[in-house]
Amino acid sequence: MLQIRSxxxxxDGFKAVNNxxxxxxxxxxxxxxxxNGAGKTTLFNLITGVLKPDSGEVIFKNENITGxxxxxxxxxxxxxxxxVVNVFNRLSIFENTQISILSREKRTWNLFTPSSKLAVEETxxxxxxxxxxxxxxxxxxxxxxxxxxxxxxxxxxxxxxxxLILDEPTAGMSPExxxxxxxxxxxxxxxFGLTILFCEHxxxxxxxxxxxxxxxVRGATIIQGTCEEVRCNEAVQDAYLGGSDVCLM
Amino acid sequence: MDVTGILNQxxxxxxxxxxxxxxxxxxxxxxxxxxxxxxxHGSLYMIGAFMAFTISRLFGGGEMGFWMALIGxxxxxxxxxxxxxxxxxxxxxxxxxxxxxxLTFAFSLIFGDLVKIIWGGDYKSVPVPQVFQGFVPLIGxxxxxxxxxxxxxxxxxxxxxxxxxxxxxxxxxxSQAAAVDREMVGAVGINVSWVFAIVFVIGCLLAxxxxxxxxxxxxxxxxxxxxxxxEAFLIVIMGGLGNIWGALLGALIFGLTQSLGILVWxxxxxxxxxxxxxxxxxxxxxxxxxxTW
Amino acid sequence: xxTGFFSGKGKIWWIVALVVLCIVPLVLPRFYVYMLSIILxxxxxxxxxxxxxxxxxxxxxxxxxxYGVGAYATAIVITKSGLSPWLAFLIGPIISAxxxxxxxxxxxxxxxxxxxxxQISLGSLVWAVVFRWYSFTGxxxxxxxxxxxxxxxxxQGAYYFTLIITGLSLFIMYRILKSPYGxxxxxxxxxxxxxxxxxxxxxxxxxxxxxxxxxxxxxxxxLFVVVDNTVFPDMLFWTLSMExxxxxxxxxxxxxxxxxxGAAVIILVRTFVSTYTVYWGLALGIIxxxxxxxxxxxxxxxxxxxxxxxxxxAEVKE
Numbered sequence: 001m002l003q004i005r006s007x008x009x010x011x012d013g014f015k016a017v018n019n020x021x022x023x024x025x026x027x028x029x030x031x032x033x034x035x036n037g038a039g040k041t042t043l044f045n046l047i048t049g050v051l052k053p054d055s056g057e058v059i060f061k062n063e064n065i066t067g068x069x070x071x072x073x074x075x076x077x078x079x080x081x082x083x084v085v086n087v088f089n090r091l092s093i094f095e096n097t098q099i100s101i102l103s104r105e106k107r108t109w110n111l112f113t114p115s116s117k118l119a120v121e122e123t124x125x126x127x128x129x130x131x132x133x134x135x136x137x138x139x140x141x142x143x144x145x146x147x148x149x150x151x152x153x154x155x156x157x158x159x160x161x162x163x164l165i166l167d168e169p170t171a172g173m174s175p176e177x178x179x180x181x182x183x184x185x186x187x188x189x190x191x192f193g194l195t196i197l198f199c200e201h202x203x204x205x206x207x208x209x210x211x212x213x214x215x216x217v218r219g220a221t222i223i224q225g226t227c228e229e230v231r232c233n234e235a236v237q238d239a240y241l242g243g244s245d246v247c248l249m
Numbered sequence: 250m251d252v253t254g255i256l257n258q259x260x261x262x263x264x265x266x267x268x269x270x271x272x273x274x275x276x277x278x279x280x281x282x283x284x285x286x287x288x289x290h291g292s293l294y295m296i297g298a299f300m301a302f303t304i305s306r307l308f309g310g311g312e313m314g315f316w317m318a319l320i321g322x323x324x325x326x327x328x329x330x331x332x333x334x335x336x337x338x339x340x341x342x343x344x345x346x347x348x349x350x351x352l353t354f355a356f357s358l359i360f361g362d363l364v365k366i367i368w369g370g371d372y373k374s375v376p377v378p379q380v381f382q383g384f385v386p387l388i389g390x391x392x393x394x395x396x397x398x399x400x401x402x403x404x405x406x407x408x409x410x411x412x413x414x415x416x417x418x419x420x421x422x423x424s425q426a427a428a429v430d431r432e433m434v435g436a437v438g439i440n441v442s443w444v445f446a447i448v449f450v451i452g453c454l455l456a457x458x459x460x461x462x463x464x465x466x467x468x469x470x471x472x473x474x475x476x477x478x479x480e481a482f483l484i485v486i487m488g489g490l491g492n493i494w495g496a497l498l499g500a501l502i503f504g505l506t507q508s509l510g511i512l513v514w515x516x517x518x519x520x521x522x523x524x525x526x527x528x529x530x531x532x533x534x535x536x537x538x539x540x541t542w
Numbered sequence: 543x544x545t546g547f548f549s550g551k552g553k554i555w556w557i558v559a560l561v562v563l564c565i566v567p568l569v570l571p572r573f574y575v576y577m578l579s580i581i582l583x584x585x586x587x588x589x590x591x592x593x594x595x596x597x598x599x600x601x602x603x604x605x606x607x608x609y610g611v612g613a614y615a616t617a618i619v620i621t622k623s624g625l626s627p628w629l630a631f632l633i634g635p636i637i638s639a640x641x642x643x644x645x646x647x648x649x650x651x652x653x654x655x656x657x658x659x660x661q662i663s664l665g666s667l668v669w670a671v672v673f674r675w676y677s678f679t680g681x682x683x684x685x686x687x688x689x690x691x692x693x694x695x696x697x698q699g700a701y702y703f704t705l706i707i708t709g710l711s712l713f714i715m716y717r718i719l720k721s722p723y724g725x726x727x728x729x730x731x732x733x734x735x736x737x738x739x740x741x742x743x744x745x746x747x748x749x750x751x752x753x754x755x756x757x758x759x760x761x762x763x764x765l766f767v768v769v770d771n772t773v774f775p776d777m778l779f780w781t782l783s784m785e786x787x788x789x790x791x792x793x794x795x796x797x798x799x800x801x802x803x804g805a806a807v808i809i810l811v812r813t814f815v816s817t818y819t820v821y822w823g824l825a826l827g828i829i830x831x832x833x834x835x836x837x838x839x840x841x842x843x844x845x846x847x848x849x850x851x852x853x854x855x856a857e858v859k860e
Contacts, residue, residue, distance in 0.1 A: 069738065070739050080739055082735075087736060088729045090728070091729065095725060096729075098725065099722075099725050099729045099737075102725065104740075109722075109723055110723055112718070112721055113721055114717070118722060340835075344838070346601075346655050348838055350603075351787060351788055351791055351834055352830075352831060352835070355828070358823040361823050361827075362823040365820075365821065366821060366824075479662065486660075516674055517670070520667050520674075523663050523670060524667060527663055527667065530663070534651065534660075
């Protein structure tokens with residue numbers, strides 16, 4: 001479904017992404033892991049159009065989407081959540097999610113119908129699916145961190161995506177919140193048939209739900225493979241044990 | 250229009266450039282390091298000019314008066330700005346730019362009326378000191394005011410002094426670091442608050458200096474703050490925030506397009522500098538030279 | 543979020559206010575009616591300024607240009623062409639809207655302070671042209687004695703015209719802010735990156751905000767022509783833009799009625815301070831300074847915050 005071919009991106013001579021290659025099949029859950037600064041977020045930014053690659057291609061469903069601006073990428077039904085919570089702080093959870101849905105329904109140029117009358121049922125249903133329905137009128141700037149991260153995911157889902165990119169979805173969450181979030185992701189994937197690409201630092205999660213794993217270190221891809229292949233790979237063990245305090249079980 | 254006429258006009262423009270540069274460099278420092286868009290900068294320039302008038306009169310209006318004014322006026326402005334910074338601005342560094350901009354606008358309103366209260370609404374004039382009176386024959390024999398030559402000498406001197414201050418002194422380097430990451434500088438144990446105060450005061454002192462220097466060449470009146478502050482802002486944005494050479498470059502462009510523009514098209518010549526700013530910003534939105542943020 | 547002011551028992555106060563506003567010219571002397579007209583049109587100007595500023599996140603720092611251009615366009619059409627003044631009233635805001643589009647296209651590539659500064663440079667250029675083009679705009683003198691249709695030429699007529707146009711304009715802007723476009727615009731204000739990621743073409747939506755803001759600012763300019771029968775270059779000067787922005791801030795730049803409140807306060811204070819002293823700038827500076835320091839969300843914003851805290855407290859207690 002998604003193919004990344006030889007993606008490269010440098011910042012002032014620093015190679016953030018070095019010849020990245022990846023294939024994601026429909027319905028898979030693929031994880032990208034690597035120490036901090038390995039280039040995972042940059043990779044996601046390149047796929048979603050926030051950054052333009054120096055060279056290489058991103059192909060989605062046989063269409064070349066390299067370098068398209070983010071709002072075009074969204075229209076191809078690729079959605080994304082951010083590592084640092086990126087929501088509309090002054091608006092309520094309901095409004096945040098509703099905007100995402102209104103955008104998908106191409107209603108953003110509607111100047112005269114009150115928003116309160118549009119997409120209410122769809123918004124409520126989405127909120128129920130992610131478990132935020134009871135809190136829907138709270139201002140998102142005032143929520144707990146865990147709730148805000150779930151809202152991130154809700155907003156990504158508002159675009160009714162086929163392909164979901166999650167950048168450290170459980171970062172900063174407490175253990176209960178993390179379990180809830182993972183169950184949520186698994187449930188959503190089953191219910192909506194999503195293909196998911198995500199990155200995480202928590203290896204339990206990664207080995208728990210990913211079908212395949214891609215390992216990046218300092219911008220370069222070390223290995224792509226199943227959980228078993230990655231676990232036993234020496235280069236990966238080097239990279240992790242050699243500098244990070246993440247432990248591969 | 251012959252070459253000598255154009256050159257003469259260009260030199261007039263250059264004299265204006267010096268004043269614009271001095272004021273703009275101060276503004277650029279404040280905006281580049283403290284991230285405050287200081288609209289009151291124009292008022293401080295105006296206070297510098299009025300203060301020069303008063304000090305000059307205090308010392309008899311002649312030579313002595315001029316030099317005392319040149320030293321005294323910027324110092325008074327520096328004191329005023331120190332007071333403003335310590336009492337108000339130092340509590341607001343975390344606020345959004347828009348708030349700071351409007352706050353400095355509020356200050357400019359207050360200063361404007363204070364000037365009216367203290368000095369009244371008439372035109373004031375500061376006499377040119379004996380040693381700078383008269384004219385100097387320039388290219389082609391056209392007379393050029395000696396005082397303007399003095400300005401043209403001051404310009405580069407101040408530019409070099411500022412460059413030394415920012416790049417070669419400890420305080421300069423600390424302020425450059427603080428411009429980029431104030432938290433880090435604080436974490437290293439440096440009293441960022443005092444660094445900011447010093448930079449703010451130096452920036453405002455430059456505004457006062459500009460006012461004192463320009464005083465003998467223009468009628469010192471209310472309203473001189475309004476035109477100047479916009480020009481200074483545009484120069485700073487055009488040159489790159491926090492960049493002294495950028496301020497010089499911007500002032501050159503602005504001053505020259507203004508004076509030559511009026512020569513070429515007397516009625517609408519004043520739009521040329523604005524057009525220059527727009528063109529620069531279209532191609533280099535962050536300014537001509539490297540900004541601090 | 544735009545809190546609903548038009549719900550439930552709120553409605554009764556609106557009707558009262560409307561009735562009061564309607565009988566004012568029948569009971570108050572001319573000066574007060576004139577002042578109220580000025581408050582209304584500046585309220586419209588401030589609200590149109592807040593549209594891209596408080597609800598769109600754009601540093602709309604030179605809004606007065608659109609106001610001045612709308613006023614001048616109207617004045618010039620009335621005095622120099624044979625067209626009907628009613629047509630002039632329409633041409634003014636349209637030209638302002640077009641100017642909003644043109645300036646927007648140039649400025650919208652930049653963000654925050656840079657956007658504002660570029661807008662100020664473009665606006666200053668427009669001001670300079672108006673200031674110098676004596677033959678067309680009257681230059682430094684401006685244009686005086688502009689004739690308006692009889693029905694609105696008296697001070698009461700002008701007032702009612704202003705009341706109706708301001709009321710309609712505010713209603714339209716309110717509806718727009720409550721619409722999907724309005725939500726998206728506020729989303730862009732809070733997080734343009736997120737907005738792009740959910741499929742919103744940020745620049746295009748911002749452009750529309752600038753066109754709408756320009757249109758209503760131009761309309762405020764038309765109202766000034768009707769009320770005062772003059773135009774002058776200071777209407778385009780950056781100091782007026784700053785004052786307008788302070789009106790937004792004073793009343794509450796994140797609320798819909800904040801700018802109108804701010805305009806009322808500033809004009810009232812200016813009028814009454816001016817009767818005692820000529821140092822009106824000092825007063826405005828001090829007021830603005832105090833508001834920015836202690837109530838950065840403005841008066842209505844402050845009330846909203848207090849209200850919200852009480853609501854949250856109540857929620858927690860449940």
